[in-house]
Amino acid sequence: SPFSGLPVDHFSARYTTAKRVESGEYILRARADDGIRVYVDGELVIGRWTNSSFREDNIKITIADRVNVPAGEENIHWIEVEYYDYLSVGKVEVLLEQS
Numbered sequence: 001s002p003f004s005g006l007p008v009d010h011f012s013a014r015y016t017t018a019k020r021v022e023s024g025e026y027i028l029r030a031r032a033d034d035g036i037r038v039y040v041d042g043e044l045v046i047g048r049w050t051n052s053s054f055r056e057d058n059i060k061i062t063i064a065d066r067v068n069v070p071a072g073e074e075n076i077h078w079i080e081v082e083y084y085d086y087l088s089v090g091k092v093e094v095l096l097e098q099s
Contacts (some may be wrong), residue, residue, distance in 0.1 A: 012084035
C-alpha cells in the first residue's frame with residue numbers, strides 16, 4: 001500500500017505534481033499492476049482502469065507552453081496519476097521521456 005495503515009490490497013491512490021516541462025514531443029509511459037489513469041494539464045492521456053498484471057501503456061504526446069498564465073509559468077504543467085490495486089502485487093511507475 002502507499003503508506004502504513006492502508007490494506008495491502010483493494011486500495012487506490014492519487015499523485016499530483018507540478019513540473020517544469022519544456023514544450024516538445026514526449027513519450028509518456030505508465031506501468032501498473034491494475035488500473036491507471038494519467039492526466040496532463042487536466043487532459044486524460046492514458047486511461048486503463050481495469051484489473052491486469054503489471055504492464056505498460058504508452059502514448060506520444062505534445063506538450064505546449066500554457067497561455068493566459070502569469071509570466072514565468074508557461075512551462076509549468078500539472079501531472080496527475082490515479083491508480084488502484086485490486087489483489088496481490090501493487091506497483092505503479094510513470095515516466096515522461098523526450099521523444
